[in-house]
Amino acid sequence: MADALLRLEGLSKKFGQVVVADGLDLEVGPHEALGIVGPNGAGKSSLFAMTGGDLAPDAGRVVLDGRDVTRTSVHQRTRAGLGRTYQVPRPFGGMTTFATTLLAATEGAGARGDEALSLAHDALKRCGLAHLANTRGDALSLLQRKRLEVARALASRPRVLLLDEVAGGLTEPEVAELVELVRAVHADGVAVVWIEHVVHALLATVDRLACLAGGRLVADGDPEQVLRDPVVREIYLGQDPSEEGAA
Template sequence: MSAILTVKDLGISFGSNHVLKSVNFQLNEGEVLGVIGPNGAGKTVMLNVLTGILKPTKGTITFEGKEISKEGITDRCKGGIGRTFQVPRPFEKMTVFENIMVGGVFGGRMSEKQAKEEALRVAETIGLSDKLSLFAGKLGLLDRKRLEIGRALATQPKILLLDEVGGGLTESEVESIIQLVKTVKAQGVSVIWIEHIIRTMLEGTDRVLLLADGVDVVCGKPMEVMNSKEVSRVYMGGGDDEA
């Protein structure tokens, strides 16, 4: 497998607060990389740096062989990096179909016709084809999570960054999200998935990265990482609130 994304010595500080100290990892093409770590490990901050919301203090981000550390949000989205957020915030007075179209038009730079066609395809992928005309504000939590993923997919990403899409869901709903991520992977999209739910990491990822105290601690096969002494040590120690 060849790497589609390479992160080297990535760090970011806010004054004297070194949230990310030195993070190193590779995401391979067609891979789902899970990211775990206690609250305060810097997981969401890392996604913000990868998408260009925040600028790193040090280190490099290489995407498809190109160094993109200084690129902004728009260029990274246009180049093929899409993401979701922990709390879905759809345009509640717009329909499901219109919400997905927003991703295609503004994130994917598509024409209206192209965005409509892509919205129909994405709706099928995320399981919302029967709710296209429903206002997003009427959706339950699971469907809001699906729609959040759908808007990101409408930008036609090569890499999809997922930030705790399983949070707050029931066991059966979590299973549906795992299956959705597998479908996304099967469509050729590489995924970085932050989650606290152990099941998602064991059943829905190819490798798992443990992030703690602003550094990458261990990375490997899901079961090996979950059973490692590093995970036991990190979680026994607890942590502060997520940065």
């Protein structure tokens, strides 16, 4: 795929003897929605940390829209169009949700004036936080914090959105709302890469699924086929991964 929006080339990373990425190659097209599953310790979060710039790979490259961003810092990647949520939400405790998304709109998306205000407001509204615009980050519930993670990423006007287990800890109706939101964002032309244990949420959203284990991709392709793959089934200890419910 020559026109891949996000391309990971031969990413490798070791912590002592623990291999979290072993020559990983992955491409995400401009309008793709890719789901990533894998057991704990498979290297999923490290993959996002290297893609986002928190973790420097031992070898390999991260290419965003044809530009090598391997050596750039986190804020430069955000400005280049990479949106990301943290698995454990990290809101600004002392800032309102609106101030947070406004900051993402001005700094991340480079918007100014009314454009920035409406971008910040829309991001909150889409994530169901419009009524909490003046609430400080430290006063939000877990679900609201997770929504703020997404809203913050959206306000930076990403071209690729990396979602790290945003459905974990949510109830079924909440997961359904989240799926609707991600589908809508994807329909707007944003590429989505979603790491998730709640497999049915992924199946309702993504058009491609990859399975990560031991720092390598063991399967990548049509979601249904990947879930039927014997290697993937074995990694899940003989369980049918699609039967895993919300934790």
